Amino acid sequence: FSFLQERLRYVLGLLLLLHSTNSFYVPGVAPINFHRNDPVEIKAVKLTSSRTQLPYEYYSLPFCQPSKITYKAENLGEVLRGDRIVNTPFQVSMNVEKKCEVLCNFPNKPVTLTVEQSKLIAERIREDYYVHLIADNLPVATRLEFYSNREEEEKKKEKDVQFEHGYRLGFMDNNKFYLHNHLSFILYYHREDVEESQEHTYRVVRFEVIPQSIKLEDLKADEKSMCTLPEATGSAPQEIDPTKENQLLFTYSVHWEESDIKWASRWDTYLTMSDVQIHWFSIINSVVVVFFLSGILSMIIIRTLRKDIANYNKEDDIEDTMEESGWKLVHGDVFRPPQYPMILSSLLGSGIQLFCMILIVIFVAMLGMLSPSSRGALMTTACFLFMFMGVFGGFFAGRLYRTLKGHRWKKGAFCTAMLYPGVVFGICFVLNCFIWGKHSSGAVPFPTMVALLCMWFGISLPLVYLGYYFGFRKQPYDNPVRTNQIPRQIPEQRWYMNKFVGILMAGILPFGAMFIELFFIFSAIWENQFYYLFGFLFLVFIILVVSCSQISIVMVYFQLCAEDYRWWWRTFLVSGGSAFYVLIYAVFYFVNKLDIVEFIPSLLYFGYTALMVLSFWLLTGTIGFYAAYMFVRKIYAAVKID
Numbered sequence: 001f002s003f004l005q006e007r008l009r010y011v012l013g014l015l016l017l018l019h020s021t022n023s024f025y026v027p028g029v030a031p032i033n034f035h036r037n038d039p040v041e042i043k044a045v046k047l048t049s050s051r052t053q054l055p056y057e058y059y060s061l062p063f064c065q066p067s068k069i070t071y072k073a074e075n076l077g078e079v080l081r082g083d084r085i086v087n088t089p090f091q092v093s094m095n096v097e098k099k100c101e102v103l104c105n106f107p108n109k110p111v112t113l114t115v116e117q118s119k120l121i122a123e124r125i126r127e128d129y130y131v132h133l134i135a136d137n138l139p140v141a142t143r144l145e146f147y148s149n150r151e152e153e154e155k156k157k158e159k160d161v162q163f164e165h166g167y168r169l170g171f172m173d174n175n176k177f178y179l180h181n182h183l184s185f186i187l188y189y190h191r192e193d194v195e196e197s198q199e200h201t202y203r204v205v206r207f208e209v210i211p212q213s214i215k216l217e218d219l220k221a222d223e224k225s226m227c228t229l230p231e232a233t234g235s236a237p238q239e240i241d242p243t244k245e246n247q248l249l250f251t252y253s254v255h256w257e258e259s260d261i262k263w264a265s266r267w268d269t270y271l272t273m274s275d276v277q278i279h280w281f282s283i284i285n286s287v288v289v290v291f292f293l294s295g296i297l298s299m300i301i302i303r304t305l306r307k308d309i310a311n312y313n314k315e316d317d318i319e320d321t322m323e324e325s326g327w328k329l330v331h332g333d334v335f336r337p338p339q340y341p342m343i344l345s346s347l348l349g350s351g352i353q354l355f356c357m358i359l360i361v362i363f364v365a366m367l368g369m370l371s372p373s374s375r376g377a378l379m380t381t382a383c384f385l386f387m388f389m390g391v392f393g394g395f396f397a398g399r400l401y402r403t404l405k406g407h408r409w410k411k412g413a414f415c416t417a418m419l420y421p422g423v424v425f426g427i428c429f430v431l432n433c434f435i436w437g438k439h440s441s442g443a444v445p446f447p448t449m450v451a452l453l454c455m456w457f458g459i460s461l462p463l464v465y466l467g468y469y470f471g472f473r474k475q476p477y478d479n480p481v482r483t484n485q486i487p488r489q490i491p492e493q494r495w496y497m498n499k500f501v502g503i504l505m506a507g508i509l510p511f512g513a514m515f516i517e518l519f520f521i522f523s524a525i526w527e528n529q530f531y532y533l534f535g536f537l538f539l540v541f542i543i544l545v546v547s548c549s550q551i552s553i554v555m556v557y558f559q560l561c562a563e564d565y566r567w568w569w570r571t572f573l574v575s576g577g578s579a580f581y582v583l584i585y586a587v588f589y590f591v592n593k594l595d596i597v598e599f600i601p602s603l604l605y606f607g608y609t610a611l612m613v614l615s616f617w618l619l620t621g622t623i624g625f626y627a628a629y630m631f632v633r634k635i636y637a638a639v640k641i642d
Contacts, residue, residue, distance in 0.1 A: 034203070040135055057441040065089065077375070082440065100226065121169075190262060361382050371532065394417070421460065490565070506551045526594060
């Protein structure tokens with residue numbers, strides 16, 4: 001077990017290294033320095049709800065609008081996420097307090113909501129929508145305070161502070177709807193060190209909001225757009241009655257506080273929203289278990305193989321008279337090309353494309369270059385990388401297709417470039433039609449869709465053809481044994497050699513290694529959390545690759561020992577077995593964690609989950625296939641074949 005101890009030491013060292021990479025990030029933008037009285041622009045991003053999964057743009061609701069609405073130019077990732085960043089009429093100046101100010105232009109004239117607008121607001125409050133604003137690229141957060149330990153409440157009144165992204169649009173009480181129409185902004189600044197003669201510069205380091213609902217009669221406004229807030233105890237909330245017109249005032253106040261937080265670590269508040277301690281223990285636990293299991297598996301396989309090869313290579317007369325059994329028997333059929341070699345090589349090509357993309361994205365993100373502050377960068381990078389990795393996908397697919405005695409390379413290249421991306425585009429297009437029908441900002445606009453199609457046909461397709469051409473021209477993989485003319489008969493297989501049993505058995509170990517991380521990824525996608533633990537994710541990805549490879553080798557070894565040489569497709573299917581468990585976990589998450597009841601949000605959830613499961617199956621299947629192929633070539637090269 002000495003080599004296991006070595007492995008554990010190596011893993012713990014790697015974990016410490018990854019922890020240090022988690023604690024800093026390369027910001028997406030340079031810091032902006034403000035002087036006193038400089039305007040700090042408040043922009044709106046979108047409205048989101050984890051109950052409907054449909055983002056809407058800010059002005060889809062009748063909020064106060066500035067005289068000229070300008071939308072920020074967005075990158076591909078922001079558009080796909082449903083962000084529509086737009087200016088708002090909030091007037092905020094650096095380090096200038098505001099007690100209470102009316103938002104819309106006419107201070108004495110309240111905003112009148114029509115019946116349709118009131119209905120819409122009530123509907124959005126019922127669906128639990130949150131409003132997301134940003135100031136100097138920092139998202140707004142609502143502070144939540146609660147007591148950490150109920151029993152010791154009397155002894156120490158220490159409160160735990162957590163932050164919620166955005167602020168709630170409103171709340172319901174006794175089936176009545178109340179709108180948060182007053183926002184108390186609390187902005188924190190860090191004073192930069194400057195020389196005595198120079199004017200002080202400030203940087204925004206945190207952006208909080210306390211939303212309140214205050215009835216029109218309790219907000220006293222004058223001609224100068226100033227207003228006075230009522231005492232906290234005596235004020236009634238602003239009700240929105242969806243059956244009639246409603247009158248109300250939108251107001252806000254601004255409070256500035258000095259903070260010790262440096263600009264570089266201003267995102268820490270948002271990123272420590274979930275318990276990192278649990279994350280650490282669970283990751284270390286899965287790392288230790290997987291490396292322990294993989295160590296034992298390696299030892300067993302290596303010992304068994306050595307014994308097998310030693311037996312097969314004995315040149316005694318007694319051995320010749322005995323009947324051969326086991327994997328050496330099928331040496332004349334093990335490299336017989338499978339059915340549908342073009343489809344197999346195309347799927348494996350897409351798997352290679354996915355593998356390269358995911359590896360580079362996670363590695364770059366681990367170095368901190370795709371932090372949440374550079375909005376949409378992760379998705380944009382992933383899209384472009386997938387397109388450019390087509391050259392590797394094409395190369396591997398072309399070479400494998402040639403090895404499997406394929407001849408129609410142009411058709412094979414077309415199949416590689418179209419099969420997986422075509423399925424993805426088809427599912428996304430259908431889902432997009434439903435989102436369009438709901439007028440959500442999550443719908444991909446038509447020009448963006450055309451741009452994506454141009455990228456697919458203008459970048460990815462030619463690159464796949466290029467890679468396929470060179471892969472097909474290259475020498476095919478060198479198989480160590482010749483294939484017989486007549487295929488041998490396959491003996492009847494035991495029940496546990498069934499494909500589905502294999503899928504269930506093979507999926508457990510890789511899924512067990514990563515299911516904790518899966519929870520955090522699902523929370524980031526479906527509950528509007530930030531995902532930033534790319535150091536952890538990189539480690540989990542390595543564990544996934546190791547466990548998929550080993551399980552695949554074990555399964556192919558058992559199959560060949562049972563004298564079944566049809567391993568090409570089976571290895572690809574069985575190695576992707578953990579995708580089946582991901583699907584089950586997604587259903588469990590939907591039932592237990594999400595509060596989705598309507599048809600379209602459910603359709604979106606399961607549509608995108610199907611894409612994730614398909615991609616995950618391609619990825620793990622490809623890793624397992626190449627590991628098994630290398631293993632089979634190695635073991636047949638090691639035995640003497642007459």
